[in-house]
Amino acid sequence: MTEFGKALAVTETAIPGLLLADLPVHGDSRGWFKENWQREKMVAAGLPDFGPVQNNISFNDAIGTTRGIHAEPWDKWVSVATGRIFGAWVDLREGPSFGTVFTAEIDPSQAIFVPRGVGNAYQTLEPDTAYVYLVNDHWSADAEYSFLNLADETAAIQWPIPLSEVEISAKDHAHPRLADVTPIPAKKTLIIGAGGQLGHALRAHFGEAAEYEYVGRDELDLSDESFPSARRWRDYATIINAAAYTAVDKAETAEGRADAWAANVTGVAALAKIAVDNGITLVHVSSDYVFDGTKVGEYTETDSVRPLGVYGQTKAAGDALVSTVPRHYIIRTSWVIGEGNNFVRTMASLAERGIDPRVVDDQVGRLTFTTDLAAAIAHLLDGDAEPGIYNLSSTGEPQSWADIAREVFSAVGHDRARVTGVTTEEYFGSADAPVAPRPRNSVLDLSKIIATGFTPLDGTAHLRDYLRR
Known part of the structure; x- marks a missing residue:
């Protein structure tokens, strides 16, 4: 009854x-x-x-x-x-x-x-x-x-x-x-862009357990039209998108503009639809370039985006698409440093080779180390944090690129005074190719992610550890 x-x-x-x-x-x-x-x-x-x-x-x-x-x-x-x-x-x-x-x-x-x-x-x-x-x-x-x-x-x-x-x-x-009985395995986490700086850090953090799948661009290209049919997506609980077109100056050319929009917008749109259709948590890495850098003070997660160049425009568009996914994390970062070629390694090499660089001193921000970025992503996922946008960089006093170059020179045993600060206009004045506009202020407010219980790394201390490694 x-x-x-x-x-x-x-x-x-x-x-x-x-x-x-x-x-x-x-x-x-x-x-x-x-x-x-x-x-x-x-x-x-x-x-x-x-x-x-x-x-x-x-x-x-x-x-x-x-x-x-x-x-x-x-x-x-x-x-x-x-x-x-x-x-x-x-x-x-x-x-x-x-x-x-x-x-x-x-x-x-x-x-x-x-x-x-x-x-x-x-x-x-x-x-x-x-x-x-x-x-x-x-x-x-x-x-x-x-x-x-x-x-x-x-x-x-x-x-x-x-x-x-x-x-x-x-x-x-x-x-x-x-x-x-053959047990049914847990749903997997797919890391896209595993061959890049962040991809290497994510692999080091999560390890090689069967529940984690790592793919580089050769295996899964977001700009490829066949990408949405490349997997049985119901087998995934989470996708971490560490792939992006990041050649900010080349993006100002006709060819680069097309490539940037294909990877950072069209591919991300397909990824967002896959996540919505299959109940997948989507983690997406964004950039300080979504801002124009004119704000006085630190940028918060609720500040309006005002990108200056093509790269920033495509990242802002990608963020808007990812925000339609019911369960999403958009991680806004600045000045990323990890394995591979980057600003810090370039400065260390110049110091050792006896070259005295001219470095921009009117763009201010903080470094973001990929090890910290990977740890923050894991923290948000493991802690079931509220979906949304989270800023992440290292902590400490904001610095210019020239300030950071001087820190590098000092850390590898060379005279800080060998670095000469110049304006952005002076640095790019003789360029014979298109140059992307850069935000002068890239300082991100970190209070939201700190409130979840995550403690970002101190920038100066981690920079020295990074150079020692």
Whole structure:
């Protein structure tokens, strides 16, 4: 008998992410009505916004019809339209809860959210039972499935009607015991741009575990039109986009402008759509070049973007696209230093070779070290921080490029006075190719990311450590 008048309520079970829900059912002499899935109310009650794309119904004539145990690589919202079932769920995901069992009787006044990788089975307790389930992916032969035998002795499910008395399909009879089950792996994190400075730091931070996948431009190019079909995206929980077109001066040329927009906007638009369509968390690295540098004081995350050149315009456009993803992190950085060719290494080389450089002294900011950037990304993801924009650089007094060059010279044992400060106009005055306009003030306010519990590195101290390494 269906229970009428329940309040919408969600209860956790022994299996992580498996959520049992009571549903309000309204009935009278004519029958009953319920909202089987109502996104706004149910997400507010604690159910995930899992984005169903398909609704299936399995109608069962007889009492005792038994099906399962099947674990698929997608989420399911299971309910009953008519009749009643005994449901059994077994966690078949990799991890400490593997093999955990939960059972419950489900009538039309209840439903259960079954997360990806949790095995699902049921036995009908009334004739003419309609078993209904919404799923958030389409069936695919390439997907990874897992199965468990209904009679597994370790799970030891107490079926109301003994399995010897019910009809079970040959396939379900043949499923393996728990000891032989292939667990469904966790969703992966994809790092795009793994060959760059930040990509190297992310690999060093996250390591080589199977849940992390690293791709360089040769393997996955955001500007390639075929990129959206390059992966089964439902297998990913997070994408970290460390790829970008960063040749700021070349971006001012006709060819460079096209390349910058292709990589930083068109490719990012495709990436954002993939994230929206598949419920993926998208991490995107942005730049101080989205600002014009005219502000007095530090730039906050809420300041309006006012890019000066093509590179800054494409980064600002990319940020706007990423912000449409429900779960996104846009990390705004300045003056990035990591493995590979960069300003700090160039200055150290000049010092050792006896060359006295002229360095711009009217652009002010702070360095951002890729090791700190990788750690900040991991911190935001691990801490389940509020989605949005976060500024990140090192801490300490803002410096000009000339100030930093002098710090480098001193750190490698040379005279700071060998560095001569010049204006931006003086430095680029004799250039015979297009020069991108630079923001004069690139100083970022760091209070938002510090409030999450992350402590950025001191710029001067880390610069010396970097040069020692």
